[in-house]
Amino acid sequence: xxxxxHPMLPRRRLLQALAAAPLAGLWxxxxxxxxxxxxxxxxxxxxxxxxxxxxxLWGGSGVDVTLVERESRYTSCIMSSLVLSGQRSLDSLxxxxxxxxxxxxxxxxxxxxxxxxxxxxxxxxADGRKLTADRLVLAPGIDFDAVPGLGNSDRxxxxxxxxxxxxxxxxxxxxxxxxxxxxxxxxxxxxxxPPGPYERACLLADWLRxxxxxxxxxxxxxxxxxxxxxxxxxxxxxxxxxxVIEYHTNAEVLSADPATMTLQTTAGNFRGDVINLIPRQxxxxxxLNSSHSQQSRMPSSA
Numbered sequence: 001x002x003x004x005x006h007p008m009l010p011r012r013r014l015l016q017a018l019a020a021a022p023l024a025g026l027w028x029x030x031x032x033x034x035x036x037x038x039x040x041x042x043x044x045x046x047x048x049x050x051x052x053x054x055x056x057l058w059g060g061s062g063v064d065v066t067l068v069e070r071e072s073r074y075t076s077c078i079m080s081s082l083v084l085s086g087q088r089s090l091d092s093l094x095x096x097x098x099x100x101x102x103x104x105x106x107x108x109x110x111x112x113x114x115x116x117x118x119x120x121x122x123x124x125x126a127d128g129r130k131l132t133a134d135r136l137v138l139a140p141g142i143d144f145d146a147v148p149g150l151g152n153s154d155r156x157x158x159x160x161x162x163x164x165x166x167x168x169x170x171x172x173x174x175x176x177x178x179x180x181x182x183x184x185x186x187x188x189x190x191x192x193x194p195p196g197p198y199e200r201a202c203l204l205a206d207w208l209r210x211x212x213x214x215x216x217x218x219x220x221x222x223x224x225x226x227x228x229x230x231x232x233x234x235x236x237x238x239x240x241x242x243x244v245i246e247y248h249t250n251a252e253v254l255s256a257d258p259a260t261m262t263l264q265t266t267a268g269n270f271r272g273d274v275i276n277l278i279p280r281q282x283x284x285x286x287x288l289n290s291s292h293s294q295q296s297r298m299p300s301s302a
Contacts, residue, residue: 036062036063037059037062037063037064037134037135038063038064038065038066038132038133038134038135039052039055039063039064039065039066039133039134039135039136039137040065040066040068040121040123040131040132040133040135040136040137041055041065041066041067041068041136041137041139042068042113042116042123042136042137042138042139042140043068043069043138043139043140043141044067044068044069044071044074044097044108045074045139045141046076046078047139048067048069048137048139049067049074049097049100051137051139052065052067052100052104052106053100053104053106056104056105056106057104061105064107065105065106065107066106066107066108066109066131066133067097067100067106067107067108067109068109068111068113068123068125068131069097069108069109069110070110070111070112070113071110072096072097072110073094073095073096073097074094074095074096074097075090075093075094075095075162075163076093076094076095076162077160077161077162077192077193078093079093080093080159080162080166081196081199081200081203081204082203083162083166083167083170084159084166084169084170084173084200084203084204084207085203085204085206085207086170086207090162090163090166090167093162109125109129109131111125111126111127111129112125112126113125113126113140114126116136116138118136120132121133121134121135121136123136140283141161141283142161142192142281142282142283143281143282143283144158144160144279144280144281145279145280145281145282146279147253147255147256147277147279148254148255148256149255149256149257149258150256150258150277151258153256153258154168155258155261155275156256156258156261156275156276156277157169157172157276157277158276158277158278158279159276160192160196160278160281169274169276172274173204173207173274176208176212176215176273176274177273178212178214178215179214179215179216180212180215180273180274181215181216181217181218181271181272181273181274182204182208182215182216182217182218182272182273182274182275182276183218183220183263183270183271183272183274183275183276183277184197184200184201184204184217184218184219184220184276184278185197185219185220185221185222185251185253185263185275185276185277185278186198186219186220186221186222186223186278187222187252187253187278187279187280187281188222188223188252188280189223189227190281191278191280191281192281194227194228195228195229195233197219197221197278198226198228198229198233198236198237200276201217201219201237201241201245202233202236202237202240202241204217204276205217205241205244205245206241208244209241209243209244215244216244216245216246217241217244217245217246218245218246218248218270218272219237219245219246219247219248220248220251220253220263220265220267220270221247221248221249221250221251222250222251222252222253222266223249223250224249224250225249248265248267249267250266250267251265251266251267251268251270252265252266253265253277253279254266256275256277261273261275263275263277
């Protein structure tokens with residue numbers, strides 16, 4: 001699988017880039033007259049919404065900020081594993097954009113981005129609308145790599161993007177048979193939220209111990225070791241949840257067979273009654289004008 005590297009400015013340098021002319025009005029004390037600069041932010045997740053908010057806070061009326069987002073509401077991935085354990089509802093993780101619009105003056109455009117021209121700094125939407133700006137910020141989120149053999153089956157949900165798959169995985173866990181087996185896969189780095197799969201494993205192990213006595217959680221980690229917080233997660237996996245968690249390293253998923261609920265990995269084959277298959281991830285592709293490929297002009301935030 002190829003994982004192309006996209007030029008990306010660190011957030012600190014992003015703010016420095018946005019401060020350049022003609023956006024001098026971005027900073028405190030900027031003129032309160034007509035905006036002197038325009039910024040279009042693509043993607044209304046945490047990164048995009050945050051940069052849109054703070055550009056308006058710091059730039060005041062000196063900068064015009066438009067946020068382009070496909071959905072009318074955002075569903076937070078943070079805390080979504082608590083939906084699996086029944087401690088939160090999915091509705092409690094849904095948020096609108098009214099605050100950005102009403103309190104901070106961000107202009108919201110709902111639509112799907114079809115193409116981006118980095119030289120003309122122009123965003124084209126699927127319905128034909130075109131937005132131009134002095135600076136573009138791309139925060140489109142992530143895409144998941146295809147898993148050989150999985151196809152369109154919903155029998156092995158990743159639930160790594162909060163939404164219908166989160167609800168589906170919750171139902172599968174509730175239907176887990178007595179002394180059943182749950183498989184949870186961790187992709188090779190990089191992936192979104194490095195501690196997340198390990199945190200989910202701990203939460204599920206605790207839930208299984210209380211609600212499904214005798215069940216086991218097999219964690220298949222494609223990495224050679226815990227990728228973060230090794231001391232904490234080692235204590236949790238090998239002590240606190242030792243009777244529930246079975247941990248395998250260097251176990252990268254090679255293919256999936258939904259019909260038999262089996263995963264082929266570099267550490268062998270594993271079968272589960274419930275499989276939380278988290279694929280490898282990459283930054284969501286955003287189609288650029290093929291004749292204008294100067295991506296370095298576009299600060300990006302994953």
